[in-house]
Amino acid sequence: MSVPKLHANEFDISGALVERLLAGQFPQWAGLPLRRVLSPGTVHALYRLGNDMVVRLPRIGVDTAEIDKEHEWLPRLAPLLPVPIPTPLTRGEPTSDYPSSWSIYSWLDGENPVPGQLPDAPAFAAQLAAFIAALQSLDTHGAPPSSRGRRSLADLDTAAQEALAQSHGLIDVQAAAQAWQRALLAPAWNGQAVWVHADLLPGNLLIQNGRLSAVIDMGSLGTGDPASDFNVAWSILPPEARQVFRQALNIDDGTWQRARGLALVIALSALPYYIQTNPAFAEIARGTVQAVLEDEGL
Template sequence: MHPIDDDLVRRLVAGQFPQWAELEVRRFPSGGTVNAMYRLGEDMAVRLPLVEGGADDVAREQRWLPRLAPRLPVPIPEALGDGVPAEGYPWRWSVYRWLAGENPEEGALSEPVLLAKDLAAFVAAMRGVALAGGPQAHRGGPLASLDAGTRAAIEELRGIPQEGVDCDAVSAVWEEALRAPEWDGPPVWLHADLMPGNLLVDGGRLTAVIDFGCLGVGDPACDLFPAWNLLPAEAREVFREALGVDDATWIRGRGRTLSQALIALPYYRETNPAMARNARHVIRAVLEEG
């Protein structure tokens, strides 16, 4: 993980975007694990990869976000500056227009049904994008590609009894997902990382979607994550109905969301409270639904 501090960000901005050199730079707290975020003045944000894998995401976003933005029902990040390696910092980075709003929190939604409809409208709009040449979305491949990592995480959780995960029950849900028919239609455009930390709300309604580093095309089940990582049961059904999700896609979506949570929980339980909390929420939501 590359060290980043306020002084480095100031030097990078001053060296490459002198028109913004006098603006205040301050770290913006985030539960994200791939990028560091800084406010630049009141109207912009600087986003810098913390790890090499995040550097690939920068290029992906800068290529595709301007093409996706006019096709989506809510704002998404708008790049105002494309930074290059300098000052000892090794990767590309970006300056974005600041998007206001707060991250929703599972179990504390003020308008869950309306938010479910907003999320469904966003996912449907992504699916309806007709742009050729899209990359494969991260996590967008066959569900079986997640099998080894998911089973390893379940076994790891068996060794952490204080987490209280019913490993036999989650294994049964995972097996059901593996038995579901794979997507046999054309790949669709996906955000592919619809975690609460990548959503912004105001007054309970969706106002923006951020962090498109995993975007691409693939199985539409990949964008069903909010059904279990955010929405309560009633709103979950509204989300499903609005999208017209068939049984096989729903089962794969539940399995994909569960897989991510099972892998995240042992990995983040001592280092990232927000990620670990959401993983626990997903596991509970999935088992309660079953």
């Protein structure tokens, strides 16, 4: 069975394709059990390979430099972080029926956290803050820039306006537009670039027994504005845990305002885009918009 498509011009990906890729490039693993992983992720299709590996295939071709970055930097950063991140094992090459590079990683156990269902949200907030603090404290010498982690709110205004126009009937568009205008008043980032994940959403976090057990999908990893990781506070944390998170990271008012704006525009862009093709992801986006509006008293 093929993976359901989320984007225009998306590759045809199926278990049969993955079996052919493995047989042609990694025959030592071709006989292992292969199971599609149901994930809210929107960039890659995942197949668990045996018990200890996962095949990760871009739904749309990615720059090979992104895969190079993961294979170079993840093994270097992993020992310095308080929870596991993916370990790249090897990379696959494009073929005639799959025109993109792809990778095999070590499997990380856990499940995605569900907003509103964390058994101890303040403790989880502290764990998430500890991961971000550790990542942002690492030496950035030679580190690649994160294009996603360097986007300013002003640069995202066109995307926000387009998303607002498409969101009537999905959210309170008037309130969201007001929140976005407030966000644009946040001071621009002019500080030192730090390591950022730049895509910290519930689908890229894993938990076990209510605790953060791993952080995955590091494709946007690089250096950028620290606020680009703080926006996770509105996509997963309830208000009281959000304050635990902010205090643990000692986030100033301007950076917090900028992070809230990033959370809003990311969610606004995702909601109408995925409302039909990925309703679970769209529902997370809707919840994020609502969290921002409540935070703003709108």
